[in-house]
Amino acid sequence: MEEVKKQNLKLQIIEAAREVLLSEGYRNLSLRKIARKIGVSATSIYLHFEGKDNLVHSLIEAAIERLNESLKLALPEKGGPINKLEKLAWAYVNFALTHPREYQIIYLVSSDEMTRYPKEKFRKARKGYKLVLQVLQEGIAEGIVDEKKPRIASYTFWAQLHGVLSVVLSKRLDTRIDQEEFIEEAIDHIISSYRQKTSLEAEELDRI
Amino acid sequence: MEEVKKQNLKLQIIEAAREVLLSEGYRNLSLRKIARKIGVSATSIYLHFEGKDNLVHSLIEAAIERLNESLKLALPEKGGPINKLEKLAWAYVNFALTHPREYQIIYLVSSDEMTRYPKEKFRKARKGYKLVLQVLQEGIAEGIVDEKKPRIASYTFWAQLHGVLSVVLSKRLDTRIDQEEFIEEAIDHIISSYRQKTSLEAEELDRI
DNA sequence: ATCCTTGGTTAACAGCGTTAAGTAGTAATT
DNA sequence: AATTACTACTTAACGCTGTTAACCAAGGAT
Known part of the structure; x- marks a missing residue:
């Protein structure tokens, strides 16, 4: 299950972000919330995206x-x-x-x-x-x-x-x-x- | 000049908010920035508006x-x-x-x-x-x-x-x-x- | 002289995006 | 086998945010 989790943290982030966006709206979309949702630290997101804007661009x-x-x-x-x-x-x-x-x-x-x-x-x-x-x-x-x-x-x-x-x-x-x-x-x-x-x-x- | 300043703090706030909005965009519109602009504490805004959303509604x-x-x-x-x-x-x-x-x-x-x-x-x-x-x-x-x-x-x-x-x-x-x-x-x-x-x-x- | 109201203040809370520095675990090099 | 280098993270911290609670000073009314 580890190799599954490996590089697709990026996918997990996008997925979680999408979920938060759809359920709580853009207003309540925060990096920390996304990170919490997938059990990871907020700064990890920066390993895959340049920042919040960049992540949202992906969405x-x-x-x-x-x-x-x-x-x-x-x-x-x-x-x-x-x-x-x-x-x-x-x-x-x-x-x-x-x-x-x-x-x-x-x-x-x-x-x-x-x-x-x-x-x-x-x-x-x-x-x-x-x-x-x-x-x-x-x-x-x-x-x-x-x-x-x-x-x-x-x-x-x-x-x-x-x-x-x-x-x-x-x-x-x-x-x-x-x-x-x-x-x-x-x-x-x-x-x-x-x-x-x-x-x-x-x-x-x-x-x- | 005091009676001029009196009740029109509300107007001052709206005016300052509009200025910030026009020059820096909604993204950079913060209560603290507005307050700073007119030399007043940020919480004073709450004396005239229910909160940020309410202020923006006025805008x-x-x-x-x-x-x-x-x-x-x-x-x-x-x-x-x-x-x-x-x-x-x-x-x-x-x-x-x-x-x-x-x-x-x-x-x-x-x-x-x-x-x-x-x-x-x-x-x-x-x-x-x-x-x-x-x-x-x-x-x-x-x-x-x-x-x-x-x-x-x-x-x-x-x-x-x-x-x-x-x-x-x-x-x-x-x-x-x-x-x-x-x-x-x-x-x-x-x-x-x-x-x-x-x-x-x-x-x-x-x-x- | 005291009380209450008006119009503000400061301090603090919880949350935010973002940066810098540190740290386990693995792979490669010597 | 020991050391180095790299990868994939973490923790700590900065400076910002909206908002609430508690406080305070001046003025008018009683």
Whole structure:
């Protein structure tokens, strides 16, 4: 059992950190608590990570990968582009709603809440973006999607979705507004803006 | 000068806190630092606030008010609804870009980053939402805006905008993408989704 | 002259991230 | 076989944090 424990202290740390994050939130995530959880001294963490920020970066990375995995699984092989965009959007939403703390940590990388997330790590984050780009280009080819700058458009797609979730998760929504209805409405808006204005019929067909 | 100093220690605290926040970020905002800045003991803050979270809530409230003020000023009295939405969107963006830390603190109220923002305070936050609601209803009346649920729509409007800014401010944007172009494109998308599909001509007229 | 209130203070607690120095156990060298 | 070097940790300590409890000095009311 020793060789099992050996190098995977790093894994144990990440795992424990994730557990604390999911159960108690970022606010209550401390190195000492993580260390206590796996029966090790807090300073041991420095053997595997440069510091707390660095450890959290790993959590972010892992969260992004899990999110991307969900997206990849949700993208159907068949069906029109509008349908595909809808599937992607809902996969994104569902991930965020079922793992809110894990989702939120992804966007915790705000400019001063933490050491800047190393830009080389963003490459992984771009997988989700590429999925949408692909779908958009497919839609453009078929004349169903109206987009001059698909690269930018696929970023705005995620950005808008994130905004919607950000409002929902931070509970800023007016209590008189039903959360689910809000999300549905928002996704409708977002997707409709990518749609070729003259191809409303195509959209109807697409839905079936 | 004493009666000046009297009850406005509270104001001094808020002011100092805001200064620290703007210059050093939320991460480096500590009660002791604020207290030091105005030559008072840290525990004095507890005479005016329940604790740090409570103080930060005040900062949030102030930031929301400043943002709302910008929006109100930016809303023209004349012009079509689409034009008005554009003006509001840009005012929002400009506020966020010129005071990024102040803007970001508004959305810091995530579920576990801080004690829940008291929901009664959200009423003030809804002023901006009402501005959009008003414009949307105006547009619906004129047949230029296509919206069945304007209440919800005005929330999705802000949510989408926030998402765009969130991506920009957290510097998650692909370096190959120009920030300004991204924002313009995104605003275009957001606004176009509220537009009546059959009234593209109206939009053109609106622009002039 | 005493009491109570207002508006602060100091001291202390428990916890934090991080650094420096030390220490067992194992592997390699002589 | 003895010594050295390395690996994977630990303990101690620094300076910071939010927060609580106890104290204190000045002013107004009784």
